Amino acid sequence: MNHLTLALDTMGGDHGPHVTVPAALQALSVYANLHLILVGDRPTILTIMRQHRASESERLRILHAEQVVQMGDKPLHALRRLKHSSMRLALDLVANGQAHACVSAGNTGALMTMAKVVLKTLPGVDRPALVTALPTMTGDPVYLMDLGANASCDSQALFQFAVMGSVLAEQVAGKSNPRVALLNIGTEEIKGNDQVQQAARLLQSTPHINYTGYVEGDRIFSGEADVIVCDGFVGNVTLKTTEGIARLLMHQIAQSVKRNPLARCLSWLLKGRLKKLFLQMNPDHYNGASLLGLRHIVVKSHGNADELAFLRAVEEAMTEVQRQVPGKIEARLQSVLLEKSC
């Protein structure tokens, strides 16, 4: 691939172009083969570019968008009424072949709904899933999915997520034969709900997937699995709980040391280190979350992402383009489905 073009929805996220444009400029300075199309309000983007002494070029184009998807917009409203939004135009660029992938920090529900309609799902995929990498004890990441794209999932959906996640772990994290587990409320066969039990049976009989069984919530971060699959309700609550816990711990440590002058000095010295650790607890702030199961690549950066976090989401999209993740998922799904039908 000579060069790689990404479409960036610059208007999405809490900080909009004030974060996305500087992150874009940084990405261009680091990756010589990267081309970007900044989609959003042209005058605003140009103003921020000028502040950073940047101008339009072959590698840095602007596509003006008249509309913006707001964080509170309902997905169907965004789909039907915001066809000239920066988010939609960025997805259109991918659909018509002008960009290899799209990155947005905007409204997750709207992005998923639009992406499904504009980019379509892969053959064999009923519903796309949102996935992110979480840290583990071993230092290797674990991919948790779905994170909220699908509030309810049947066993077929969970099975498809497992196949997609397995390809992602292999292609992006470089894991050979990734260990895939189902999140459950116990490790015995009889535990959990029907969907999870049926998904387990499907995975057990699929030689292409290295299914290792059930894991419980307390083992998500142990490093014993490379991919952990659950429905979007459970995954979303799990991811957000990690954020809530990190915040509570920071608060409790602050309260606790307030009462002790020695501890106050010590914690001041340890503060940066602790903060860094706590921030890792919500890695979708940093790596972005990928929407898997589409015919093209879409990476969702956290709404509250800073420059570095948005840059990481751009890098995630670049890696997925280079590794041709959608094509690999399609091939794996076909071989799995072919095997099931034999």
Next chain:
Amino acid sequence: MNHLTLALDTMGGDHGPHVTVPAALQALSVYANLHLILVGDRPTILTIMRQHRASESERLRILHAEQVVQMGDKPLHALRRLKHSSMRLALDLVANGQAHACVSAGNTGALMTMAKVVLKTLPGVDRPALVTALPTMTGDPVYLMDLGANASCDSQALFQFAVMGSVLAEQVAGKSNPRVALLNIGTEEIKGNDQVQQAARLLQSTPHINYTGYVEGDRIFSGEADVIVCDGFVGNVTLKTTEGIARLLMHQIAQSVKRNPLARCLSWLLKGRLKKLFLQMNPDHYNGASLLGLRHIVVKSHGNADELAFLRAVEEAMTEVQRQVPGKIEARLQSVLLEKSC
């Protein structure tokens, strides 16, 4: 109430009578109105009592049990085949009026199944729920339920949990008009699955319950709700995730300070404080989890509970007996159901 009698399943938990018997003796020394019946292997209990210079008395009786429910026993096996187990006999003591409540650190699934059959659910309760108190930013506890008694729940079950949790927060935590929320993957009305949305509609139209809407995972610990209701799959994963995160953080802090001699000294000084905070992250280690919706009181102590944790579970059972929690739940349910039928 002149005195209060609890039946303790001394054989349950990872450490069995080596933890439960000393905890029982401590409870007796602290609470003069407490009577205990220690159910389990009589010779073992007596040996441990002797080591602590304790002997049988009116306040401390032993009921010999020939069988033990193992942690890996399936609930139905325990129900049908282990009728002479310490867990079953302790529940029988409550059922036949010889004890006011039962405390066990044994197999959760077996305890729930046995308790439901032996003690029966309250009128208007389809399924009992497991609940525990979690810490929050404000210092007040929040009750999270269900923690795994019911892997799938319809809206009626979630509604009943909300009523039961509300009574517990009022009677045990002393909250007047407790704020009840549903755990969801967004705060907008359209978010979540059908069960949660229907439960929200039921709660909105119930004046006896102070329903405040949806909360997301990152707000569980904010203190904005006194009771948070979800199905047992989500609640179990959430509770265990908090434990996993605490363990990961401890590990990461240890790894991080290893590389820095100054930080190593500092963290050594802060270690006790941090450890205490992290331990609070799984409060069911400390307070126990209550099985709500039964005609009598059952408190489940964590399997890995130490003496102090088991003592706390005993205290939780005492409080629920003194506040007559099952009777209050029954009365509240009747008034709510009566209102709904008007």
